[in-house]
Amino acid sequence: NAGVTQTPKFRILKIGQSMTLQCAQDMNHNYMYWYRQDPGMGLKLIYYSVGAGITDKGEVPNGYNVSRSTTEDFPLRLELAAPSQTSVYFCASSATGLNTEAFFGQGTRLTVV
Amino acid sequence: AQTVTQSQPEMSVQEAETVTLSCTYDTSESDYYLFWYKQPPSRQMILVIRQEAYKQQNATENRFSVNFQKAAKSFSLKISDSQLGDAAMYFCAYTGTQGGSEKLVFGKGTKLTVNP
Numbered sequence: 175n176a177g178v179t180q181t182p183k184f185r186i187l188k189i190g191q192s193m194t195l196q197c198a199q200d201m202n203h204n205y206m207y208w209y210r211q212d213p214g215m216g217l218k219l220i221y222y223s224v225g226a227g228i229t230d231k232g233e234v235p236n237g238y239n240v241s242r243s244t245t246e247d248f249p250l251r252l253e254l255a256a257p258s259q260t261s262v263y264f265c266a267s268s269a270t271g272l273n274t275e276a277f278f279g280q281g282t283r284l285t286v287v
Numbered sequence: 288a289q290t291v292t293q294s295q296p297e298m299s300v301q302e303a304e305t306v307t308l309s310c311t312y313d314t315s316e317s318d319y320y321l322f323w324y325k326q327p328p329s330r331q332m333i334l335v336i337r338q339e340a341y342k343q344q345n346a347t348e349n350r351f352s353v354n355f356q357k358a359a360k361s362f363s364l365k366i367s368d369s370q371l372g373d374a375a376m377y378f379c380a381y382t383g384t385q386g387g388s389e390k391l392v393f394g395k396g397t398k399l400t401v402n403p
Contacts, residue, residue: 207391215394216293216378232390264332266391276322276391278332 176200176264180265180279187255187286193284197265205268206277208240210261217264223285236267255286261276289314291381293394299403300369301395307354308364308381308397317341318384321355321362326376326396333376338362366399 179194199206204225209217209232212227219232225244237259247265252259262283268276290313300306312321323335338346338355345353350367364374379394 209393217393219390219392222390230390254401263328266332270389274322275334276332283332 177276178265178267178279180263180282182282182284183280185285187252187284189255189286191255192251193255195252195263195265195284196247197250197279198246199248199267199277200230200246200247201267201269201277202245203267203269203277204245205270205276206242207266207268208248208250209266210259211232211236211264212252212261216245220263230253231272252284257286260284260286289319289381289383289392291379291392291394291396293379295397296376297398297400298397299400299402301369302369304369305329305365305367306369306399308366308377308399310362310364310394312379312381313379314381314383315358316383316385320382320384321353322380322382322391323351323362323364324378324393325373326378326379328375330403332378342362351371370402371401371403373394374399 178199198254201225207222218234223229226245262281264281265279266276268274292311319340321338325333327337336348352365354363366375376398380389
């Protein structure tokens, strides 16, 4: 079982560039999340989705955009990358978001220089 | 807004001993779910244990157990017979049940070191 797959695993961006972090899950989960984890810190929620066509902002949405056109995919778009967006990004999914385990991808380490 | 606080940035324990990690949370909801996740150096987040707020009985998973105090909004994790493989970051997390609160909120984590 693939679970939650994130691509790429590593990326270096120049200031002002844009990119899309891909996230796909094959568990038919309704809920999907994007988090960022800064060194020595916890996970901060960027955006989340409770189903296809529905997205909502988390704690730190500025500088990011998401879409959820299918149940399986939840891409995260970075526009005009800034050094403050250097972080490790995690995608996660869960069946309902209410009482079930969240499954995480292995993360994308992004450096903006 | 719901918040999760882990007041111990780092903890250490001797192999085979017991350690307790603390977590408090703030919410106005009466029904919610609490979790402990483990993040080893590989970065892969792994669910350790889950507690449903409407259940008074504390959850247990092998060597891992929780002390859930709903009135105090406290949710501590006890690791018994600590093993070297338990060394990791541990995150406490909360998810609500009401509209708009379904997001999974994490604390800042506690780094656990296990000494041989």
